[in-house]
Amino acid sequence: xxxAYFRETDMLSIRLRDEPSTESEEVAPGxxxxxxxxGKVVGLEIEHASQQVDIRGxxxxxxxxxx
Numbered sequence: 001x002x003x004a005y006f007r008e009t010d011m012l013s014i015r016l017r018d019e020p021s022t023e024s025e026e027v028a029p030g031x032x033x034x035x036x037x038x039g040k041v042v043g044l045e046i047e048h049a050s051q052q053v054d055i056r057g058x059x060x061x062x063x064x065x066x067x
Contacts, residue, residue, distance in 0.1 A: 010048055019036050
């Protein structure tokens with residue numbers, strides 16, 4: 001998973017899987033889900049992120065890696 005914030009476009013990108021999206025759908029104003037060829041979500045983009053979420057408050061508290 002990769003999380004990136006692009007200040008110049010004020011977009012927060014969360015990539016859940018490392019594969020290209022084949023379809024995108026805006027599920028709410030400014031919230032776009034990206035889907036892979038299998039129909040599962042591969043990522044999420046939040047447009048105007050600084051107005052939608054507290055970017056400064058983004059943190060990872062616990063991340064369990066399953067093998």
